[in-house]
Amino acid sequence: MDKVVHFEIPVDDLERAQKFYKTVFGWKMESVPGMEYILIETTPVDDKGMPKEQGAINGGMMKRQRPVTSPIITISVEDIDDAMKNVKKMGGEMVRGKMQVGDMGYAAYFKDLEANIIGLWQKI
Numbered sequence: 001m002d003k004v005v006h007f008e009i010p011v012d013d014l015e016r017a018q019k020f021y022k023t024v025f026g027w028k029m030e031s032v033p034g035m036e037y038i039l040i041e042t043t044p045v046d047d048k049g050m051p052k053e054q055g056a057i058n059g060g061m062m063k064r065q066r067p068v069t070s071p072i073i074t075i076s077v078e079d080i081d082d083a084m085k086n087v088k089k090m091g092g093e094m095v096r097g098k099m100q101v102g103d104m105g106y107a108a109y110f111k112d113l114e115a116n117i118i119g120l121w122q123k124i
Contacts, residue, residue, distance in 0.1 A: 002083075005121060006074035007059035014038060017061055029061070037062045067095040067109055067117050074119030080106045083120050087112075 011017035018029045018038060028041035043056035051058060062068070077083040080098055087094065087110045095117060096109040105123040112118055 002075050002077050004073050005057055005076040006119065007057060008068060008072040008074065008119065009040075009059065009061045010064035010068045010070065010072075011061055012064055014061065014063065021061075035062075067111075070117070072109070072117055072119050074107070074121050076121045076123070078122070080108055080120050080122035083122075084108055084110070 009017070009021075014036065021027050021040070022029060025042070030039045030041070031037070032039060038061040040059045040061055042058050043051045043053050045058065046052050075083075084094055084098065091113055093111045094108065095111050098106050098108045101107050103124060105121055108120045109117055110120065
């Protein structure tokens with residue numbers, strides 16, 4: 001069974017949104033060098049950056065742009081290429097194909113049959 005492992009919040013103003021979520025929820029924020037992307041810690045992490053608490057997830061925040069215009073959940077898969085094929089086979093639509101994210105893994109986004117945008121993630 002594939003698990004939800006990440007969330008993303010698209011925003012219009014990164015500074016304003018960071019201040020809001022830090023103040024309201026106490027989340028820790030860290031900018032990713034060279035990208036307009038903020039890593040969000042909602043729960044403590046281990047030395048590999050993984051949540052220490054079972055079932056907890058952390059996320060990210062970025063400038064709102066298509067296809068990510070509303071909050072997204074991301075599902076970890078064993079093989080992102082197979083997952084993309086299965087999405088298409090079942091009538092879903094890929095809205096952003098496989099892209100490498102540094103040395104961490106691969107990401108993609110698809111639209112399900114209910115018009116929701118969902119993320120896919122495969123670790124390297």
